[in-house]
Amino acid sequence: METFQLLLAKRLSDALANAGLAETGELTQATDPRFGDYQTNVALVLGKQRGENPPALAEKILSHLDVDDVCELPAVAGAGFINFTLRPDAIEKKTREVLRDNRLGVPETASSQRIVIDFGSPNVAKPMHVGHIRSTVLGDALARIAQFLGHEVIRDNHIGDWGTQFGMVIYGWKNLLDRQALQRNPLAEIVRIYKETNARAASDPEVREACRQELVKLQAGDKENIDIWNECVALSMQDFEHVYKLLGIHYDLQCGESFYHDRLPGVVDCLLKAGIAEISEGAVVVFFRDNPELADKPLIIRKRDGGFNYATTDIATVDYRVNELKADAVWYVVGAPQTLHFKQIFDVARREGYTADLRHIIFGSVLGEDRKLMKTRSGENVPLRELLEEACKRARKIVEEKNPNLSEEEKTDIAEKIGIGAVKYADLSQYRMTDYIFSWEKMLALHGNTAPYLQNAYVRIRSIFRKAGESWHRHPADEEIGWKPMPLCLAELPEIDLAKRLCQFAEFVPHALNGFRPNILTNYLFELANSFHAFYEACPVLKSEEPRRSSRLALCDLTAQVLQRGLGLLGIKVPEKM
């Protein structure tokens, strides 16, 4: 199915060809409703290129432009813009097509890629904390959108399960472990022994040396240390799994750092042989002499003591993803502080001859209301699990206030959908690069650009259909059993506005993925909910006469589908009641 934007762009392109003019400029959604629905600046661009008068050029283009079937007469305005206003009957026709389409009008990409998305990546022996939320939620949303658009997505959790911190964890495990505490709360006990060891090592060189020895033994494959390590990984994974279940997130692969451990010596040898790396001050180092930006920023891939570091692991990871997973693209959803690191890794990959599209998808930090990195009152990282449970608790309280008659089960289910949805939406609705200030009040607010507001629009629609009864029920398979969409008759402005927005879902989804910007999708959904609420206020559904009643029911149905699908692409669920 073709969007209005694509259709008009094609017609414009035909007109330019017929007028003997070069194809240039762009056709976009109008920047302001006063200018109609779509606009193009071709005449301005051409005017500049040819040194001609833009409004005159616009008129010339108009004389070759055939859009009568979808638009009112296009108008030249301002400095030479051409404005397009969709005709209600064209909107009606398109809406009917979208209603019939189980992809809601969104076309699959013509160039499907295999994309590995690296997101989340928590560290073993530490609980997931609020710092992991953006990567996890953003990565999951991008994965869902990419998949919906027809890409083959591999979600990979690059767990930090092989760092130097294990020297300390193992030392603590052997010397400080409280078995009972471990049973009660495994991760808390691991964190405790780690911290205490860390404190001791800071003041006692002997402890520091002992930790180093434990790490060496682990890396050499010492049975006892490997067993301890395995147990720590398993206990951590339980915590992660709990959080992932709450968030509704899954991975296709969980190839952590340890997965690449055996490959590291080979990676270094390879880079040395290829002349990409060299020995410098006893370490193996990659220099980027031909890259001005990195010229004074070498990358160490083997330390003087023979150990490898995370740069080595990340290069091994690129090798694996490109050579064995056959990835066309790899997206790293990792915070902004690692920008330099990934520039280096990608440059190494380029020199290895890889052509895969490697991207660092950067995002800002989560700040507390004091504008500093979000911490608990005692200065600790806020555990993600507690934060999510708090969100559900707060949502539950609101549900109980607003709708006390629901059953316990319903309340729990609804609170989870609202609470988790609110946390995700608050994150995704903001441009990913800006630091994000965490605020319970803001994210759980019922007005404004929040998950509950959108969920409420969905719930209001579902309520209409409950009242309407079984007579109007739509399933994807209805068409096969002879269900026919009711003819739409859009008469009032709020109906036309709503329908128009519904048709534009297809224009926003690919756009959101292009910039790796789910906030483009949240903005659209927010505006859709606005349009729906305006429609809801102005246009009674069940009480109106046929054929208007059926037409409005169809609009409601489609709105609910787009809201559900759109929020679904962001990993957010919708409740039937709230």
Added chain:
RNA sequence: GCGCCCGUAGCUCAGCCGGAUAGAGCAACGGAUUUCUAAUCCGUGGGUCGGGUGUUCGAGUCACCCCGGGCGCGCCA
């Protein structure tokens, strides 16, 4: 020192590859409810887009400089 990111209404933020008179939400103020969930809607006020210079038909957006904040830069991840 070098580099990256950010600075838009009182607050939190949008603003796409440079487009027309810079938009939302919150807060403030004024309205709307015998009506499908008022968990809503309609309206009003509110701006030197950090500052400057430049590029051009046109700059919040691009370039350069400055100010302010955050982050990163040879053996942590």
